[in-house]
Amino acid sequence: MAKNTVSTALACGLTLSLVGCVTTAPPVITTNNYNVDSKTYQATGKSERIKTIVLHYTVSDNERSIKTLTTGNVSAHYLILDKDDNKIYNLVPESERAWHAGDGGFSGRTILNDTSIGIEIVNSGIKPEYRDALKNGTLDYRPYHHYVEFDELQIKKVAQLVQDIAARYDISPKNIIGHADMAPSRKIDPGAKFPWKRLYVDYGIGAWYDEFDKQFLLNQEAFESATIPEIKQAFRQYGYQINDTDTWDEASRDVVYAFQLHFRPQQPTGNMDSETYAILQALNQKYAGKDDFY
Ligand SMILES: [Zn+2]
Known part of the structure; x- marks a missing residue:
């Protein structure tokens, strides 16, 4: 590369007086668009890449959730522990894909890892005393009381985080969904105890x-x-x-x-x-x- 630059510059110097000089500087990328008829034109056909927020529960405790979401083939942009530490953990930058959604789709979009923000909430999912029922195949669809409650502090953190993300990317209310909504034959999280109605009524989040x-x-x-x-x-x-x-x-x-x-x-x-x-x-x-x- 350096060699080419030198030889081009030399050629340029030698031929300067005869045919002029071909510039060797790389083109500059500009956001000041080309002037047409004394007007500049900016593209209006555009929108945010992030279209969806997908909520999950982890089915494990704080330590295991952190390890699983930072060392393996699964991750999420955000993690909310069931611990009063006044923190929301950002594990993957929003500008990058987190591997949280998997196969499925919603609102005409598939490959949701490309266009969504994933939020994991530490919660056990199904209460331990009811877990065997699913393993034995004796119960297809879990009733409400089989699910573990979310901590009140977690809901407040989720509300703050989702409000912020939804506003920044202008996300349609109905595209704030659970993992089960986009992958119903594989997933049931965030489960029946996730308070969608309260989030809508108290915080204006999502659809109802x-x-x-x-x-x-x-x-x-x-x-x-x-x-x-x-x-x-x-x-x-x-x-x-x-x-x-x-x-x-x-x-x-x-x-x-x-x-x-x-x-x-x-x-x-x-x-x-x-x-x-x-x-x-x-x-x-x-x-x-x-x-x-x-
Ligand atoms: Zn999930």
Whole structure:
């Protein structure tokens, strides 16, 4: 490289008087755009790369969570311990990808590690006394009381952090989701005890339906006449990935369960019912079609 520069400079010197000099300096990258008709033009077709916030629980204690998320093939941008240390741990810079989401998708986007911020919360998930039930295959979908409560301090930290990230990247409320929402057949975190409604009501975080709309839709009894493909289309409209079979097969019920964990956490059953459908329709009325898909 240095050799080329010298020889080019020499050639330039020798030929200067005859044909002028070809500049050897590398081009400068500029954000002052080219002037056209005495006006400068700046691109307006642009948006933030970060579109989604994905919340998780770690299913392990503070020390193991730190080790797992810093030494292996999994990580998250942020970690919230269940310890009163007044800290939120930033493990991966927001400008880099953390490996937290895996396969799945939401709101028409897949490979969510590319476009999301991942937040891990230290929490055990399922209470120890109920863990064997899943291993033995005797219980497909966990009820509310099987999940471990979150610490109040953790919720406050999550609220502060999510508010800040959502504002900086202008994230659509419905794209603040749980891991289960984007990977319903693989994941159930952050589980039924994660207080989505409280975050919406107390902090203005994420999406929630209006109770009046839900009741109105419930009274219309749309569920009774809706076909399975119609109901699945409503899930798709909101952002969930769901197959197009016309049965409630296991993968489809996993989606129903993930939705209920988020929006009807006291009764997550995996069974489609009239209240679940009314909530889904109320959410679609309020939020669907308000994404940036570019
Ligand atoms: Zn997770």
